[in-house]
Amino acid sequence: xxxxxxxxxxxxxxxxxxxxxxxxxxxxxxxxxxxxxxxxxxxxxxxxxxxxxxxxxxxxxxxxxxxxxxxxxxxxxxxxxxxxxxxxxxxxxxxxxxxxxxxxxxxxxxxxxxxxxxxxxxxxxxxxxxxxxxxxxxxxxxxxxxxxx
Amino acid sequence: xxxxxxxxxxxxxxxxxxxxxxxxxxxxxxxxxxxxxxxxxxxxxxxxxxxxxxxxxxxxxxxxxxxxxxxxxxxxxxxxxxxxxxxxxxxxxxxxxxxxxxxxxxxxxxxxxxxxxxxxxxxxxxxxxxxxxxxxx
Numbered sequence: 462x463x464x465x466x467x468x469x470x471x472x473x474x475x476x477x478x479x480x481x482x483x484x485x486x487x488x489x490x491x492x493x494x495x496x497x498x499x500x501x502x503x504x505x506x507x508x509x510x511x512x513x514x515x516x517x518x519x520x521x522x523x524x525x526x527x528x529x530x531x532x533x534x535x536x537x538x539x540x541x542x543x544x545x546x547x548x549x550x551x552x553x554x555x556x557x558x559x560x561x562x563x564x565x566x567x568x569x570x571x572x573x574x575x576x577x578x579x580x581x582x583x584x585x586x587x588x589x590x591x592x593x594x595x596x597x598x599x600x601x602x603x604x605x606x607x608x609x610x
Numbered sequence: 611x612x613x614x615x616x617x618x619x620x621x622x623x624x625x626x627x628x629x630x631x632x633x634x635x636x637x638x639x640x641x642x643x644x645x646x647x648x649x650x651x652x653x654x655x656x657x658x659x660x661x662x663x664x665x666x667x668x669x670x671x672x673x674x675x676x677x678x679x680x681x682x683x684x685x686x687x688x689x690x691x692x693x694x695x696x697x698x699x700x701x702x703x704x705x706x707x708x709x710x711x712x713x714x715x716x717x718x719x720x721x722x723x724x725x726x727x728x729x730x731x732x733x734x735x736x737x738x739x740x741x742x743x744x745x746x747x
Contacts, residue, residue: 503712507705510640511697566641573643580637581630587712588719 484541485601491535492594498528499587525563532559535593548597555589562586611671612736615729618666622722625663625683628656629715636708657691660684663721676724683717690714 505521532555539552565579632652638644663680690710696703 500709500712503708504705507708508702510708511694511701511704513701513705569641573641574638576641577634577637577643580633580640584630584633584712584715588715591716 480541481543484538485544488535488538488542488544489594489598489601491531491538492590492597495528495531495535496587496590496594498524498531499583499590502528503583503587522566529559529563532556542601544597545600548593548600551589551593555586555593558582558586558589612729612732614666614670615672615725615732618663618670618672619722619725619729621659621662621666622718622725625656625659626715626718626722628652628659629711629718632656633711633715653691657687660687667721667725670725670728672724672728676721676728679717679721679724683714683721686710686714686717 502521502524505524509521535552536549536556539549544552562579562582565576565582567576569576632649635644635649635652639646639649660680660683663683664677667677667680690707693707693710694704
């Protein structure tokens, strides 16, 4: 299949492989950054609950919009990195749950019981985020099988 | 022994479910659908469960590491009940309460997984060792 190409010339797929490699590195960095932001976010809600910052939940809410873009970025990086299908599904689930998370507090007046799931959904978001941050570097590291399945 | 290992699984799952319910109670209080006393009262109940985790892990011969992990879970769970006490003097320490809750949940998940793997591996080993015996008989 390589007939006609001088020895040493990079294969046509080299460029896309490099892109996938960079995307994988980016995915791991963003996954850990997202998890760290969730930790900060939990601390901020603690500050709100214990009234360190007063009754206003503004800091907690605003900070979510600061790092929220990392969730769709993870999906894009996951696709570019050609991660395994299961990892991509989990990353997409994280994005969906994060979107739901931002929506739930808006139901506080009409359906406070449903809005209360905001706290439970936070567990799911942290759990998936931690799972991705810990397991993906293992799966894509040296010696790991290639993705795409 | 096998039944003790499944008991360990049951206690670990119960603990994880209890933490999730406890977080839901907190959400109910935050959004005005419940009261903080429910969260506080259930909190004292659920943070005792790690004592059962230690006991069942030890009885199930889950290994030193798992037993110690259960001890760590008990300590972290007790710290959780103490954190709100700092509300007046050092409120930022109290603010670690939700962060610590996630740590407890994570420890619960790790223990539940370990318990499940232990119970299943023992089941498989028992099935594996009984099959050749049956063939030889």
